[in-house]
Amino acid sequence: MAEEGAVIGCHTLDEYKNQMQQAKEAKKLVVIDFTASWCGPCRVIAPVFTEFAKKFPHVVFLKVDVDELKAVAQEWKIEAMPTFIFVKEGNEIDKFVGARKEEIQKKIELHAAC
16 A cells, blocks of 8 residues: 555556555545646646645545546546546545535545545
8 A cells, every 4th residue: 555645646557456456445535636747727736636645644545647547537437637536445426527626625524534
């Protein structure tokens, strides 16, 4: 398991699947940030996402570049960036599109408490 309080960049399908499996077994909330290098709002929200990882060390924060892992983006039906998917025990429990810090934090707090 990766260190707590850090955003884990998934650059291969195996890396992504491994992180998801570990989080599922640990029954942890996973927040996936679907991003792209060319996406302006993604670059703006990236440091905020890192802040959340430090603030909520019991939550797993993953970053997936949609151009790098197209199969994962297709699996989650990602149509816009940034998109944040909230996953618990392998199932999507929430989704948020956009770079609004307050909304993302509200959803993390809501689902991390469950």
